Amino acid sequence: MAEALTSEAILAATEEVLRRYGPAKATVVDVAKALGVSHGSVYRHFPTKAALREAVTRRWLDAIHVAMEPRFDQGLTAAETLRAWLQKLFDRKRHSHVDEPELFATFRVLVSESQNIPEYHVDHLVGQVARIIQAGVDTQEFVTDDVPKTALAVWDATEKFHHPAHAQEWGDPHIQDAFDAVVSLVIAGLRYNRIPSAAGDA
Amino acid sequence: MAEALTSEAILAATEEVLRRYGPAKATVVDVAKALGVSHGSVYRHFPTKAALREAVTRRWLDAIHVAMEPRFDQGLTAAETLRAWLQKLFDRKRHSHVDEPELFATFRVLVSESQNIPEYHVDHLVGQVARIIQAGVDTQEFVTDDVPKTALAVWDATEKFHHPAHAQEWGDPHIQDAFDAVVSLVIAGLRYNRIPSAAGDA
DNA sequence: GGACTGACAGATTTCAATATCTGTCAGTCC
DNA sequence: GGACTGACAGATATTGAAATCTGTCAGTCC
Known part of the structure; x- marks a missing residue:
């Protein structure tokens, strides 16, 4: 021993x-x-096999959270910071999926096994998006009356580029073009967005 | 006989x-x-079981294509037309998923069995989005230098609300809020969007 | 003679017996 | 006496033999 x-x-x-x-x-x-x-x-x-797997998964996600921590000292605009942050997240996931598909699939399964884990992960990352958007609001680069809600909208609008259900599409040679187009559209929206209380702004 | x-x-x-x-x-x-x-x-x-299934699927999708045909004679702005079109698509899919989950799952499987079918379906619907956006460009309500590409960006940004991989989330009580937020963001973007040749507009 | 049948080969699916795994706990060993 | 073992019950997974299904085609029937 x-x-x-x-x-x-x-x-x-x-x-x-x-x-x-x-x-x-x-x-x-x-x-x-x-x-x-x-x-x-x-x-x-x-206590259980599930708890063991969850602990491994949480450790792995925490490493992502640390790596994705946004930096505000680079002299970038909020739009540039947001684009770079989304690109970095996309690159990480895409490369993980392309370079080590089995390992990526393994963590995909582990994450989806639990209710709490995906929520924990998404909340954390959407929080990081919210901080970038808040920075943009502070400099009057972005317009929104509800930062957390807008951050969630940005997250949802870019789902195709971070949700593992879309991983197979990440091998498409035009996927970067699709990413650029969606991010440009979203960033243009952030400059003028106002979420309606009802659905009356369209 | x-x-x-x-x-x-x-x-x-x-x-x-x-x-x-x-x-x-x-x-x-x-x-x-x-x-x-x-x-x-x-x-x-x-000729084969696959061909038979594909014929059934194509028939079902064609009915959706007809039902989703956009109308331009309602006196609505392009933004209102687009929001209504996206809402209609979402409502159709969501109600289908909620009211007849097994039937919805069946067609989900049928569609995913073939390479051509999903592409055919998506191309058709993105074409309808493009026509709405083109109408908005014609009235100077929207700004874009590439209508088809922008239509695809709108489609991709709203993936969460039409891609069957996200069907489980459609039961969430806040899903309509998420939809409204994303669509508002996208429509705001359409008023000012310009897709970069490189990634240099952010 | 053209629409249909039904028997057939090979591929796929089902099912039940068998093996392995999870989670527990009384007992062993420093 | 606290960390560890290993045997155990019930749950889950694996396996391979039997049943069913797909796709073909020579033959039947109006």
């Missing part, structure tokens, strides 16, 4: 097993085997 | 069998049974 078994070591081993076997085949027994312990030991650290 | 077996009768029977058994269980033998003929007879009219 070398070191004491830690939650951290279990998470690392689980990630490795998920990479190797995929989400359908990866078992708690496999994780225990990789660690050289009985699977009962894993259950002293995580 | 009553009437001669027609392609039309086979299509109707296939639709009925699909409704009753769903896409996974519906077989050519079932269709033949429903018509009181041998399944060999069905193959005199359609």
